[in-house]
Amino acid sequence: MWNREKSLILSKMFIWIFLALLIGFVLYANVIVDNFVQYSRVELNAVKPFFVWTIYVGSIPAVVLLLSMQKLLKCIEVGDVFTVLSVKYLRIISWTCFVGAIIALIGTTYYLPWLFVAIAAAFMGLVVRILKNTFAQAVVLKEEADFTI
């Protein structure tokens, strides 16, 4: 039977899978970029190091994002959903998305399709930011309800 615990375990598993993928992506960045450049229709040999560095720099906010997601899930697991701490993690997640968007935007200077990544990351950041605002309001309401005697 599907329940809340199993759903949380599934979410955690996805985070670990993405973390493993990210580590693999960073470790084999050179190989991945080589293959990408090889099969690309456009001549990209000159900008290969930029691709590798974009992956390296972009992996920093990605790790922070995944770890914040993990911590947020831990908060949900123990029942501390509408707390200042969960709002903090949502804020971090939102900002890491925006940082990722900026990195991708810088990447457009040598490879224009990075623009799609930048737009997707910025939109994701915006969605999480609105979620963070909702959670912050919920924290105020919960505090008021908790202190109503």
Next chain:
Amino acid sequence: MAIIVNLDVMMAKRKISSGELAETIGLSQANLSILKTGKAKAVRFSTLEAICKALNCQPGDILEFRDDGEVEA
């Protein structure tokens, strides 16, 4: 805060302990402590009624408004 809770004063006048009052009005000691220390954000009419009944007093004996000159932004 502009609203002052004088519950401890009234309890002292009626010579009733926190535990005794909490039991009479059906409130936990922790919640009564929140109310006494002025940390509460709101008081239910039902709670106020129970306190007034238990202490044989008026809401005005427990709650007091003091203008502290704070202007809300």
